[in-house]
Amino acid sequence: MPADAAAKGMKLERYASGGAMLLRRVASGKIVTASSHLLFRATVLATLALVFLFTFHYPSLLSRSFSLSGDGGGAGPAGGPGMTHRSLLMSSSASAAYGGAAWEKEVRRSAKPRRDGGITVLVTGAAGFVGTHCSLALRARGDGVLGLDNFNSYYDPELKRARQRLLADRGVLVLDADINDGLLLEKLFDLVPFTHVLHLAAQAGVRYAMEAPQTYVASNVAGLVSVFEVAAKHADPQPAIVWASSSSVYGLNTDAPFSEEHRTDRPASLYAATKKAGEAIAHTYNHIYGLSITGLRFFTVYGPWGRPDMAYFYFTKSIITGEPITLFRTADGADARRDFTYIEDVVKGCLGALDTSGKSTGSKSGKKSGPAPLRVYNLGNTSPVPVTRMVAILEKLLGKKANKRIVTMPSNGDVPFTHANVSHAAHDFGYRPTTSLEAGLRHFVDWFVDYYKLKLDIPKITKASGADKPSSSSKKKKKAAAMAASS
Numbered sequence: 001m002p003a004d005a006a007a008k009g010m011k012l013e014r015y016a017s018g019g020a021m022l023l024r025r026v027a028s029g030k031i032v033t034a035s036s037h038l039l040f041r042a043t044v045l046a047t048l049a050l051v052f053l054f055t056f057h058y059p060s061l062l063s064r065s066f067s068l069s070g071d072g073g074g075a076g077p078a079g080g081p082g083m084t085h086r087s088l089l090m091s092s093s094a095s096a097a098y099g100g101a102a103w104e105k106e107v108r109r110s111a112k113p114r115r116d117g118g119i120t121v122l123v124t125g126a127a128g129f130v131g132t133h134c135s136l137a138l139r140a141r142g143d144g145v146l147g148l149d150n151f152n153s154y155y156d157p158e159l160k161r162a163r164q165r166l167l168a169d170r171g172v173l174v175l176d177a178d179i180n181d182g183l184l185l186e187k188l189f190d191l192v193p194f195t196h197v198l199h200l201a202a203q204a205g206v207r208y209a210m211e212a213p214q215t216y217v218a219s220n221v222a223g224l225v226s227v228f229e230v231a232a233k234h235a236d237p238q239p240a241i242v243w244a245s246s247s248s249v250y251g252l253n254t255d256a257p258f259s260e261e262h263r264t265d266r267p268a269s270l271y272a273a274t275k276k277a278g279e280a281i282a283h284t285y286n287h288i289y290g291l292s293i294t295g296l297r298f299f300t301v302y303g304p305w306g307r308p309d310m311a312y313f314y315f316t317k318s319i320i321t322g323e324p325i326t327l328f329r330t331a332d333g334a335d336a337r338r339d340f341t342y343i344e345d346v347v348k349g350c351l352g353a354l355d356t357s358g359k360s361t362g363s364k365s366g367k368k369s370g371p372a373p374l375r376v377y378n379l380g381n382t383s384p385v386p387v388t389r390m391v392a393i394l395e396k397l398l399g400k401k402a403n404k405r406i407v408t409m410p411s412n413g414d415v416p417f418t419h420a421n422v423s424h425a426a427h428d429f430g431y432r433p434t435t436s437l438e439a440g441l442r443h444f445v446d447w448f449v450d451y452y453k454l455k456l457d458i459p460k461i462t463k464a465s466g467a468d469k470p471s472s473s474s475k476k477k478k479k480a481a482a483m484a485a486s487s
């Protein structure tokens, strides 16, 4: 018998067919019997172990009280829900620190608006890049903000903790919590009548989706449903929801600039497919439950406090350390291009979308009084830049050449270019991106050097070659730099 057949518990026997002697595989009775006994014992042991773990590590689920994930658990700003289940099992250690009158008081304090007519916003993914900036901006204008984030390890959780501290300094509480923890979300809505949810928790990153597909489904699909469910069926009154979709939904679309009317049925990555699925799910919750929902298609957002998994961020690090960087070129030799969008511009778009979201029309009872707004907007910069140009700007800012390797773009979900048409956002809430890539990367590099306490001989660049577009005032730039330096 061949070794591989034996190893699989099979044996081969000869049999006659149509006058010829043929070989066929039959299961070895002994092996099957022995392995099924073994399997039975292993199953019993595993079940007992699971019951033990479940009882001692997640009592809250049994008692239907709420709980929060511990440090480092669960789905985060990138609500990586592969981690969600981990967070459920890890939650007991942290849950003791939460709940109770003092905790509830903290939650209410953070969520309380400080101005007349201020809105009350639950920000998911609040320790993420966009979440941090939006929470700061909301707080700065006197709105109530409560954040949640699961601090997963998709990228350096310490950076998320630093953002959490920055927010705490401004009076914004960010809970260690997972968007898939529906009981916790219900508890928060019981405590605070949120007028809005800014749902930014997601598993981000286009290429990582090939490595960890399930985390995208768990966060960007299951997590989104979890938020919609609570907002639709538990919150009273229902909040309006603004959430992060992505420019990647345009996928293989070749019409440019990308407009909201263009096709989005050809996603090039699983990440894009989960965001597209999110847009379809949004339609359903709007249709059935009368939730006001606005999806924002972000275009490669960058800036201070950014995401270390993004090219501009790790290229900066690699240029400083002298490590090689890989630049993708399309099969026909063109540079990849991106409509890089500066964080401050995106924040203005997010706040504009919140302010114009309109009310949800449903109620806990399941009745809706009429149709609610369902919107989707591009938030881009409207001027795509080759990635090679982005690197050239970084080289100039850092005073050092990159060690470049140019390769043909691998088939990993990337798209050759993005380019936003933002006329709808401009019309509906005055969205106008004003920051050039040169100016935005200057703010980023200033922050990077400061945050990582680098002793670098950075060239003094008084005026970036492609200075901010005219409408960006120097006052605003100073404010961005001050915020960037406040780590």
Ligand SMILES: O=C(O)[C@H]1O[C@H](OP(=O)(O)OP(=O)(O)OC[C@H]2O[C@@H](n3ccc(=O)[nH]c3=O)[C@H](O)[C@@H]2O)[C@H](O)[C@@H](O)[C@@H]1O
Pocket (backbone or CB within 6 Å): 204, 205, 206, 245, 246, 247, 248, 249, 298, 299, 300, 301, 309, 310, 311, 312, 325, 326, 327, 328, 336, 337, 338, 387, 414, 416, 418
């Ligand atoms: O706009 C979006 O919707 C998306 O923007 C980014 O995705 P991406 O544009 O791919 O951002 P990066 O990973 O920073 O890549 C930027 C550019 O650099 C190129 N690149 C990336 C990595 C690399 O090693 N070399 C390289 O040339 C990519 O092809 C791309 O053109 C974010 O990572 C996504 O989360 C977001 O949803």
